[in-house]
Amino acid sequence: MSTTTMTKIDAPVADVTQVRRTNRMPGEKPFGLLRILAFAALVLMALLWLLPVFWALVTSFKTETDAASGGLDLIGPSGFTTQAFEAILSQGNVYIWALNSLWTSAVITAITVAISALAAYAFSRLQFKGNRWLFLMVIASIIVPSQALIIPLYYQMLTFNMVDTYWGLILPQVVMAPIVFILKKFFDAVPVELEDAARVDGAGRLRVFFSVVLPLSRPILGAVSIFVFIQAWNNFLWPFLIINDTTLMTLPVGLQTVLSAYGVQYSQVMAQAVLAALPLVIVFLFYQRQIVKGVATTGFGGQ
Amino acid sequence: MTDVMADRSAVGPDPEVTPGAASGPRPAPPTQRQARRRGQLAAWAFLAPFMVAFVLFVIWPLVHGVFLSLTDQSLTGSGGSFIGLQNYSEALSDAVMWRSIGNTVWFTVLTTVPLVLIALIMALLVNTGLPGQWLWRLSFFMPFLLASTVISQIWVWIFNPEIGAANEILSAVGLEPIAWLQTANVDLISIAIATIWWTVGFNFLLYLAALQNIPTLQYEAAAVDGAGPWRQLFSITLPQLGPVTGVILILQMLASLKLFDQAYQMMNGNSSESSRPIVQYIFEAGFVGYRFGYASAISYIFFVLIVLVGIAQMIVLRRRKEDS
Numbered sequence: 001m002s003t004t005t006m007t008k009i010d011a012p013v014a015d016v017t018q019v020r021r022t023n024r025m026p027g028e029k030p031f032g033l034l035r036i037l038a039f040a041a042l043v044l045m046a047l048l049w050l051l052p053v054f055w056a057l058v059t060s061f062k063t064e065t066d067a068a069s070g071g072l073d074l075i076g077p078s079g080f081t082t083q084a085f086e087a088i089l090s091q092g093n094v095y096i097w098a099l100n101s102l103w104t105s106a107v108i109t110a111i112t113v114a115i116s117a118l119a120a121y122a123f124s125r126l127q128f129k130g131n132r133w134l135f136l137m138v139i140a141s142i143i144v145p146s147q148a149l150i151i152p153l154y155y156q157m158l159t160f161n162m163v164d165t166y167w168g169l170i171l172p173q174v175v176m177a178p179i180v181f182i183l184k185k186f187f188d189a190v191p192v193e194l195e196d197a198a199r200v201d202g203a204g205r206l207r208v209f210f211s212v213v214l215p216l217s218r219p220i221l222g223a224v225s226i227f228v229f230i231q232a233w234n235n236f237l238w239p240f241l242i243i244n245d246t247t248l249m250t251l252p253v254g255l256q257t258v259l260s261a262y263g264v265q266y267s268q269v270m271a272q273a274v275l276a277a278l279p280l281v282i283v284f285l286f287y288q289r290q291i292v293k294g295v296a297t298t299g300f301g302g303q
Numbered sequence: 304m305t306d307v308m309a310d311r312s313a314v315g316p317d318p319e320v321t322p323g324a325a326s327g328p329r330p331a332p333p334t335q336r337q338a339r340r341r342g343q344l345a346a347w348a349f350l351a352p353f354m355v356a357f358v359l360f361v362i363w364p365l366v367h368g369v370f371l372s373l374t375d376q377s378l379t380g381s382g383g384s385f386i387g388l389q390n391y392s393e394a395l396s397d398a399v400m401w402r403s404i405g406n407t408v409w410f411t412v413l414t415t416v417p418l419v420l421i422a423l424i425m426a427l428l429v430n431t432g433l434p435g436q437w438l439w440r441l442s443f444f445m446p447f448l449l450a451s452t453v454i455s456q457i458w459v460w461i462f463n464p465e466i467g468a469a470n471e472i473l474s475a476v477g478l479e480p481i482a483w484l485q486t487a488n489v490d491l492i493s494i495a496i497a498t499i500w501w502t503v504g505f506n507f508l509l510y511l512a513a514l515q516n517i518p519t520l521q522y523e524a525a526a527v528d529g530a531g532p533w534r535q536l537f538s539i540t541l542p543q544l545g546p547v548t549g550v551i552l553i554l555q556m557l558a559s560l561k562l563f564d565q566a567y568q569m570m571n572g573n574s575s576e577s578s579r580p581i582v583q584y585i586f587e588a589g590f591v592g593y594r595f596g597y598a599s600a601i602s603y604i605f606f607v608l609i610v611l612v613g614i615a616q617m618i619v620l621r622r623r624k625e626d627s
Contacts, residue, residue, distance in 0.1 A: 034532055041424075042439055045442075046442035047442075056456075068466065118350070119354065121349055126342065127342055128342070141362075143610055143613050148602040148609070149360075149364040152367040154589070174360075175353070177357075205349075236564040236568075241586075252450040252451060255453075259452075259456065269456050270457070284445060292444065296511070
């Protein structure tokens with residue numbers, strides 16, 4: 001396939017990581033007063049935005065007494081300590097919750113992207129009765145807030161016997177109409193000639209989809225996968241409702257349940273926050289480009 | 304647009320295929336009809352997994368919710384008899400429900416303007432191409448990656464009345480300390496502050512992406528005509544961001560109206576009159592009060608609120624587009 005096709009298909013992924021170094025307004029001096037002011041404003045805002053996380057980190061390395069006495073010192077009077085982390089990690093469930101979060105988010109992402117891609121392809125390429133109104137119905141469902149469905153959905157899970165099970169946690173999260181919309185728009189832009197060539201060679205619809213369309217769609221599939229994964233990883237309300245068994249909980253829900261128990265042990269609470277934040281932050285540090293692109297692309301609904 | 308959708312799968316010219324209407328009344332030769340039937344089957348094979356999940360987890364709850372809202376169903380399984388519109392009339396005269404809606408709308412007002420404005424300023428500053436791109440994106444966007452649990456814990460700590468950073472800062476500039484999350488009406492503002500810090504990075508990215516799409520040529524042309532940086536900002540950049548701002552505004556308002564996670568967790572599950580959002584009232588009616596029927600009715604009132612806001616914004620946006 002030609003390079004022109006590739007660039008055309010890459011286009012919908014906005015690359016916000018490619019801010020031009022020379023984005024100086026034409027005619028503007030490199031070290032003009034405006035640029036210095038802009039730089040100062042950026043530094044100030046970045047500090048403001050980093051400070052809460054930084055401060056949580058600092059507190060998590062203090063003793064409980066130092067943390068409870070307040071103050072803005074970096075290292076408490078009793079010195080630097082990893083006590084809080086040791087306490088959290090020794091009481092057990094954090095590993096299980098992190099593991100639960102990891103694998104359920106991965107499964108949710110895999111199922112969501114797979115079924116959305118198949119449906120989006122049908123909406124984009126295949127003729128069938130009711131194509132248009134079915135698609136409209138899926139798009140219209142974007143307006144339905146999932147929070148308004150928790151009561152009947154929970155009732156449904158009760159009748160399916162899926163309360164307090166992984167399936168009850170995972171399945172209701174796999175329907176994401178915006179993803180179908182984004183992928184359909186992407187498939188619409190893929191030149192149909194590429195598929196026709198394969199069809200003439202006798203490949204069936206499914207073959208064409210897997211061997212021609214999917215390989216072309218890697219950038220967009222990566223982008224939406226990142227978005228779905230972050231959403232699933234951080235989802236609170238549904239996992240909070242559907243899971244009561246401590247060993248089945250995801251990280252956000254598990255941490256919430258022990259919060260009251262540690263209510264006044266500030267360095268432990270902060271150590272928990274740091275531990276829970278760590279996985280995504282580390283991934284972000286390594287894959288900033290991809291994540292930023294993925295979120296920007298998906299956030300707009302591919303517009 | 305829609306024609307493209309229907310035509311795509313046609314291999315070569317095919318007069319029998321009318322765009323969008325595969326069920327055309329004209330009789331087709333048998334071979335073609337067979338091919339078409341096979342095409343229908345293939346289409347449904349692709350659609351089935353998503354549609355099954357869609358019907359089970361969106362359509363069915365949506366329909367069943369209406370039914371539940373007309374009964375006195377309880378979470379414990381008792382009740383379930385038809386009581387007509389009683390739940391709705393009760394909800395409409397329920398002061399707590401109206402207060403929750405009021406809180407939700409107030410929170411939306413408090414967060415939407417800063418979340419759009421600050422995001423815009425951040426994006427404009429970062430887009431100047433100043434060194435440190437990696438760091439700016441990290442600082443502004445990273446909070447968005449944190450779970451609601453994590454940001455709630457951090458901000459409860461910051462808002463701690465005795466030892467929290469917020470009061471340390473207040474006393475440093477000579478102001479009286481505030482019991483942020485323990486004072487009526489201040490609690491929702493505190494939640495709004497935490498929310499702005501948490502989610503502004505998302506809007507920032509959307510603006511940054513939009514800024515990249517403005518052709519540099521326009522700036523070069525303006526510079527040739529002698530327009531300075533401010534002039535360029537106000538006559539090129541901001542007007543071009545108009546449509547994007549409309550989209551961000553809609554997304555932001557709809558997101559703010561769905562407030563629950565951080566409000567619930569920052570108040571540690573104890574709701575106060577002045578901070579309880581409508582989603583939390585649904586949760587409390589259903590899972591604390593066990594009144595599934597009543598909670599379903601409130602869910603529908605909430606749903607109507609969301610739809611009304613969505614429609615109102617669509618109309619405003621469309622009118623503005625026609626004006627320009």
